[in-house]
Amino acid sequence: MPGLEDLYREIILDHYRNPRNRGELACPPARRAEGFNPLCGDEIVVYLVVDAEGRVSDVKIGGQGCSISQSSASMMSAAVKGRTLDEVRALNRAFKALMTIHESRLEGDEGDGSGTDTPVPDPAVDLGDLAALQGVVRFPVRIKCATLAWNTLTNGLEELAQPA
Amino acid sequence: MPGLEDLYREIILDHYRNPRNRGELACPPARRAEGFNPLCGDEIVVYLVVDAEGRVSDVKIGGQGCSISQSSASMMSAAVKGRTLDEVRALNRAFKALMTIHESRLEGDEGDGSGTDTPVPDPAVDLGDLAALQGVVRFPVRIKCATLAWNTLTNGLEELAQPA
Amino acid sequence: MATLSPAPHLAPRLDVLDARRVRAEFPIFERCRHLPLIYLDSAASSQKPRAVIEAMAGYYETCHANVHRGVYGLAEEATGRYEQARAAVARFIGAPSAREVVFTKNATEALNLVAFSWGRANLRPGDVVVLTEMEHHANLVPWLMLAEQVGVELRYLGITDDGHLDLSGLDAALDGAKVVALTAMSNVLGTLNPVRRVADAAHVAGAVVVVDASQYVPHLPTDVSALGADFLAFTGHKMLGPTGIGVLWGREAVLESTPPFLGGGEMIRDVRLDGFTPNELPWKFEAGTPPIAEAVGLAAAVRVLEGIGMEMVRAHEIALTSYALRTLDARFGADLVVHGPRASAERGGVLSFSFKDLHPHDIAQVLDQSGICVRAGHHCAKPLLRRLGVSATSRASWYVYNDESDIDALAQGLVACSELFCL
Amino acid sequence: MATLSPAPHLAPRLDVLDARRVRAEFPIFERCRHLPLIYLDSAASSQKPRAVIEAMAGYYETCHANVHRGVYGLAEEATGRYEQARAAVARFIGAPSAREVVFTKNATEALNLVAFSWGRANLRPGDVVVLTEMEHHANLVPWLMLAEQVGVELRYLGITDDGHLDLSGLDAALDGAKVVALTAMSNVLGTLNPVRRVADAAHVAGAVVVVDASQYVPHLPTDVSALGADFLAFTGHKMLGPTGIGVLWGREAVLESTPPFLGGGEMIRDVRLDGFTPNELPWKFEAGTPPIAEAVGLAAAVRVLEGIGMEMVRAHEIALTSYALRTLDARFGADLVVHGPRASAERGGVLSFSFKDLHPHDIAQVLDQSGICVRAGHHCAKPLLRRLGVSATSRASWYVYNDESDIDALAQGLVACSELFCL
Ligand SMILES: Cc1ncc(COP(=O)(O)O)c(C=O)c1O
Numbered sequence A, B: 001m002p003g004l005e006d007l008y009r010e011i012i013l014d015h016y017r018n019p020r021n022r023g024e025l026a027c028p029p030a031r032r033a034e035g036f037n038p039l040c041g042d043e044i045v046v047y048l049v050v051d052a053e054g055r056v057s058d059v060k061i062g063g064q065g066c067s068i069s070q071s072s073a074s075m076m077s078a079a080v081k082g083r084t085l086d087e088v089r090a091l092n093r094a095f096k097a098l099m100t101i102h103e104s105r106l107e108g109d110e111g112d113g114s115g116t117d118t119p120v121p122d123p124a125v126d127l128g129d130l131a132a133l134q135g136v137v138r139f140p141v142r143i144k145c146a147t148l149a150w151n152t153l154t155n156g157l158e159e160l161a162q163p164a
Numbered sequence C, D: 001m002a003t004l005s006p007a008p009h010l011a012p013r014l015d016v017l018d019a020r021r022v023r024a025e026f027p028i029f030e031r032c033r034h035l036p037l038i039y040l041d042s043a044a045s046s047q048k049p050r051a052v053i054e055a056m057a058g059y060y061e062t063c064h065a066n067v068h069r070g071v072y073g074l075a076e077e078a079t080g081r082y083e084q085a086r087a088a089v090a091r092f093i094g095a096p097s098a099r100e101v102v103f104t105k106n107a108t109e110a111l112n113l114v115a116f117s118w119g120r121a122n123l124r125p126g127d128v129v130v131l132t133e134m135e136h137h138a139n140l141v142p143w144l145m146l147a148e149q150v151g152v153e154l155r156y157l158g159i160t161d162d163g164h165l166d167l168s169g170l171d172a173a174l175d176g177a178k179v180v181a182l183t184a185m186s187n188v189l190g191t192l193n194p195v196r197r198v199a200d201a202a203h204v205a206g207a208v209v210v211v212d213a214s215q216y217v218p219h220l221p222t223d224v225s226a227l228g229a230d231f232l233a234f235t236g237h238k239m240l241g242p243t244g245i246g247v248l249w250g251r252e253a254v255l256e257s258t259p260p261f262l263g264g265g266e267m268i269r270d271v272r273l274d275g276f277t278p279n280e281l282p283w284k285f286e287a288g289t290p291p292i293a294e295a296v297g298l299a300a301a302v303r304v305l306e307g308i309g310m311e312m313v314r315a316h317e318i319a320l321t322s323y324a325l326r327t328l329d330a331r332f333g334a335d336l337v338v339h340g341p342r343a344s345a346e347r348g349g350v351l352s353f354s355f356k357d358l359h360p361h362d363i364a365q366v367l368d369q370s371g372i373c374v375r376a377g378h379h380c381a382k383p384l385l386r387r388l389g390v391s392a393t394s395r396a397s398w399y400v401y402n403d404e405s406d407i408d409a410l411a412q413g414l415v416a417c418s419e420l421f422c423l
């Protein structure tokens, strides 16, 4: 059994106790995206301002949930602030890759049954604090907690891509 | 495991090979009753003439099925011929009692799950050849074969009791 | 071969249940990972005693064949075992006849059978179905589906702030009701509902009473007639039995007026290319090859529970619940909020709680590190959780193999949670 | 603990299957009554190898918990085992994704799911459902119920006198058809149907193809795409696995367009007092606690079959069937009538026969006396038996643990029958 220290790294607990960019932004100019994990009730709200150059000029996080979902949201907010949308997308891909590196399980030959291809992490992308969430993959039930914020952000960005 | 000799007594095989009272009767004066075991496809037709004194003056058996259902029908026909309806009913009760005397099974305390009361055999009734069918109770699946003829007869008698 | 008689050493005829002795009969507690297993999730599923595991293995090793209609001895033996299991279950719940006991795949199928087969045949658009706000999804979703398909109206009995069923609206709710479907014990709050009282009122109003006894039959002496139920559903895996089997009990007359549910082998008397005739009770509701080994396992579980004595099981759980309430209160005071009734005589051994601002997922995760298994989430009762104003709770639940030391470990584990998150 | 990898000694990589060696893995054959067990009723239910029995016992002994949503390690382990079983089954039938594999309680429930959930959502009064005269009740009664409830029209493909599907009426039957539901192999005649050919024609006509593979998956290498099926149903207990579990495979797109079947926990994403949102595939169709230990057992069965090799299983059964046809012919000539195709490459290892004027019940009873288990009756295919003009047949069927000596014993037993009744 993997140890708790793999999951609750100090940096994660720090983001949980002292969440960064917590709050709301006026919409417009901000866009608001809401994410919900109906299985555990975790909730994330992302407020996002993208400037004329396609750069995330401001971001705020609302919602409530477990330490993993909340710290992941906090880290994400810090990581995307000031980045271009392309950079944000690359970060998102890198993070998803981090979350899908499965170890061989009890019966490794049979995989996890999801049948989806495992994304390959891009070594060029520096995840910063987010890398601390790596331990989550050893606790499969918690992966959805860690990815909730990113899925919410992605939905927000897709909406942004559509005519308002 | 009970032996075959319990089931296929010589007298049963004799009735199977040489069925008594096989045939049909004109209706009227005879009444016709049909019995069917949908689970195994066994079929019995009973033709019955009851005279003015309430006595079975003639009986014939048609149909097809396994040795147990056919020999039971043959024995029944021999047993009821010439009897009064009251005597026939007593025979029927005695035969049913014979067919429900369960031995203690694997887990005797739990019965056969049928929850019905076990009829008590009447020592005053002489079953004659029919007593040879006693071994059938040790082969529960076959009980329905043995009782088919009697159930058919009972239905016929009930109809007789109704205004024609 | 399997041990088929009630294990005598499980019935020490003491005044109190010796949980250590009982636990020794459950192989999983010997599982030697780095920590002893402190299993506090029996409300989700119970562990299995050796007698149950061996009964099933023994069945496969010595007498498996498909049941019914097989002429050969092996098939007859298998059929006997299967039908004896039905008789054992009937006896365990005080059913007048084994004909009233239908084996399903779980409690959920049993409740769906009632909603769909009895419901579609007997309910018309606008007919009222009364439910409660504390139902498990298994006793909600089938009725929601029926509401959509048939147009029945659903009404809900609410709950009071201390987690009891609110009966103040009962008479109004029953007006025009054709069905009242309620849980005998909440799997979240632990609340034991006044089933008899509701059933009597429902019967006066002309409604049929459906009881979800999934959390009741495993933990309390059950008598279907005393409860006043028309239908009663429960599930094997929560009562020391295997997965893959559930039970629907129904009053004979009500079952007779219920059309078949699934179609196939076993449930028919005759089939033609243009129609079919259903079989008699209870087989009319058992389409296809039934859960044979599972029935044998469930019968073994029933014998183990009878060996201990259901009065004893109940007394043990009251004692543990009292101990848990006292212990958690003393240690954590207002930091730990228990959802549901405080009096242990009014509740079963299921304790849902909120602890400081800690998220139940984090609590369950940290407790797991000490080998403690508790459930975190909505416990398949989302409407109830909304009513409680929480999105998830932590839930600890106990059974015959638990004792005070497990509660102590839980309390200790909660201290560790609190320290880790510094809240 | 359970043996989880394919038992290597079951995979001797020989050209022929060593049935004696295989049989040694099945504890029931050690059962020591007064006679050795000659089991010729695998079409009704197969026996279980040690690996399957132990996998289930091992599961209960070391890692049982309810699956999904449990945060603690034990629940995660149980969930992993359950989902790995799904993956193993998907691989075994060549399913593109485990999302397409739904666990049910048996094949019957799987077929009911298709008829009721897909059928009610997609069929309108007057729509045509094409069946065959050789279907098992499990693939008849649900459609008969649907005909009654929805008013669909049922059409039947007949059979030829030598027991093949009569395809001469196929085009006419397909005119306006929305569904074609047929068995891949008859459990009475042994006939292997030209599923692919029928499926291609059905698809051209715009119909969905439902395959009852209950007798096929256990005995032949299966590839759902090659068969051309949209839905495929089979059952655990006929393929060395436990009772209490069946499988419905469906093409992802078709499953997506199928509404939920039973309602309850597990199959939902959200529940409110006024409605619910279903879960994603495959859980949308798995209401309530699933057959967890049974899935673990089924995965073990799959590994045993893979260890032997399905090509080998098929070759062995062809060899045994040829031997049986030859032997019975030589011994009894015209006294013994085999129902179904004569060429063993066109049929599976299921042999229904009529012997003189002896009633199948009597035959089965007398054979039982020599320890030989054969089935007698209508085999849940009453319309087919009417078509054959018999009310019952005797049926012998074989599997990996049978060999020529079992056929010899059968022939010997039939001689005894004939003598006893002096016919
Ligand atoms: C062809 C066929 N279809 C369906 C079934 C039903 O399988 P089950 O009883 O496991 O649901 C059977 C077995 O009885 C069968 O032989």
Ligand SMILES: Cc1ncc(COP(=O)(O)O)c(C=O)c1O
Binding pocket: C043, C044, C106, C107, C108, C109, C136, C138, C139, C183, C185, C186, C187, C212, C214, C215, C235, C236, C237, C246, C380, D265, D287, D288, D289, D290
């Ligand atoms: C109150 C209640 N009802 C119904 C169920 C459903 O039981 P199963 O999942 O075995 O069908 C449960 C268990 O999850 C329960 O706690």
